Amino acid sequence: AKFASDNQGLDEVDDTDDLxxxxxxxxxxxxxxxxxxxxxxxxxxxxxxKEEIENRRQxxxxxxx
Amino acid sequence: KQHLYATGQVECxxxxxxxxxxxxxxxxxxxxKQQSQNLEYDITKQIELRKQ
Amino acid sequence: MSDRYIVDRGIVHGAKSIHDINPATLIEKIVRERIYxxxxxxxxxxxxxxxxxxxxAVDLQFIGGHYANQRVSPFLCLTFKLxxxxxxxxxxxxxxxxxxxxxxxxxxxxxxRLFFPAEHVYSLLEPLLQDYRKLRLRTTSSxxxxxxxxxxxxxxxxxxxxxxxxxxxxxxxxxxxxxxLEPYKSPLESDSDSDSDSxxxxx
Numbered sequence: 001a002k003f004a005s006d007n008q009g010l011d012e013v014d015d016t017d018d019l020x021x022x023x024x025x026x027x028x029x030x031x032x033x034x035x036x037x038x039x040x041x042x043x044x045x046x047x048x049x050k051e052e053i054e055n056r057r058q059x060x061x062x063x064x065x
Numbered sequence: 066k067q068h069l070y071a072t073g074q075v076e077c078x079x080x081x082x083x084x085x086x087x088x089x090x091x092x093x094x095x096x097x098k099q100q101s102q103n104l105e106y107d108i109t110k111q112i113e114l115r116k117q
Numbered sequence: 118m119s120d121r122y123i124v125d126r127g128i129v130h131g132a133k134s135i136h137d138i139n140p141a142t143l144i145e146k147i148v149r150e151r152i153y154x155x156x157x158x159x160x161x162x163x164x165x166x167x168x169x170x171x172x173x174a175v176d177l178q179f180i181g182g183h184y185a186n187q188r189v190s191p192f193l194c195l196t197f198k199l200x201x202x203x204x205x206x207x208x209x210x211x212x213x214x215x216x217x218x219x220x221x222x223x224x225x226x227x228x229x230r231l232f233f234p235a236e237h238v239y240s241l242l243e244p245l246l247q248d249y250r251k252l253r254l255r256t257t258s259s260x261x262x263x264x265x266x267x268x269x270x271x272x273x274x275x276x277x278x279x280x281x282x283x284x285x286x287x288x289x290x291x292x293x294x295x296x297x298l299e300p301y302k303s304p305l306e307s308d309s310d311s312d313s314d315s316x317x318x319x320x
Contacts (some may be wrong), residue, residue, distance in 0.1 A: 007178060009259075009260050010178050010179060010253060010255075010260055012260060013253050013260045013261065013262050014251075014262075015178075015251040015252060015253045016251070016260065017219075017250045017251055024249060024251075025249065027249070027264075028247075028249035028264065028266060028282055029305060031249075031264070031266060031267060031270075032247075032266070032303055032305050033305060034306075035246070035270060035303075036305070036306070038303070039299065043290065046290070055314075
């Protein structure tokens with residue numbers, strides 16, 4: 001209670017869990033899927049970059065010979 | 066307290082053991098449970114009061 | 118090099134070095150100064166040990182760094198207290214793996230991210246990506262709703278969380294390549310296979 005004045009504005013955001021368990025779980029699923037998508041994209045991008053480097057290396061070798 | 070820092074002393078606290086931490090958490094769990102029960106009790110009391 | 122540290126206003130005394138630096142310096146100097154000045158630090162954090170710190174952590178109302186008039190959050194104060202206390206790893210794990218007090222868990226997660234080796238950061242924090250309990254996140258401008266999984270994700274992928282610059286964390290894939298980590302397995306992956314097929318049909 002000592003820090004009550006400090007806690008103004010906190011009431012506006014309710015952090016009580018399980019008010020609507022189904023919706024809360026669904027919202028989590030969305031976030032988790034978005035994270036998985038992001039991870040996959042990063043991986044694909046990295047592989048594309050690797051491939052690009054490899055291509056360039058081969059091109060350089062061909063030019064040298 | 067500042068001067069303690071200035072002299073390079075850190076307040077001396079005992080090191081708590083894992084067991085103490087576990088006991089503390091158990092105690093806090095019990096406390097939380099009790100508080101939520103009290104809260105419910107208060108609400109039912111309020112409802113009864115309103116009925117009167 | 119001496120194994121004792123110069124004490125700069127209460128910086129951990131003789132603490133073991135983590136990431137080759139004095140652990141307290143992971144919290145930026147300006148934040149440390151504000152912690153020392155804060156009422157919460159002076160009144161609530163004095164004399165806490167790893168057990169009594171739980172009392173304060175379970176009462177936390179929000180996570181965050183600075184808020185309002187450059188005040189520093191109790192969340193950071195308690196994290197800093199933990200840094201000074203340097204509890205055994207098993208105590209941090211006890212905080213992290215208990216399920217009753219989400220804000221205590223959030224502190225432990227933050228601490229793990231700051232001080233544990235990279236492969237443990239992943240192996241310990243990734244299970245928390247399934248914890249979707251709500252957390253208040255307070256910044257200088259507002260109070261926002263976030264979730265444990267979102268907070269943990271920001272610890273794993275972000276560089277700055279709660280006004281603290283996180284130590285560099287190698288990418289997950291790098292640790293997988295070194296054989297230090299198994300690929301991440303989401304609980305959703307088995308039943309999301311069907312819709313991931315439609316997305317990646319280009320090969």
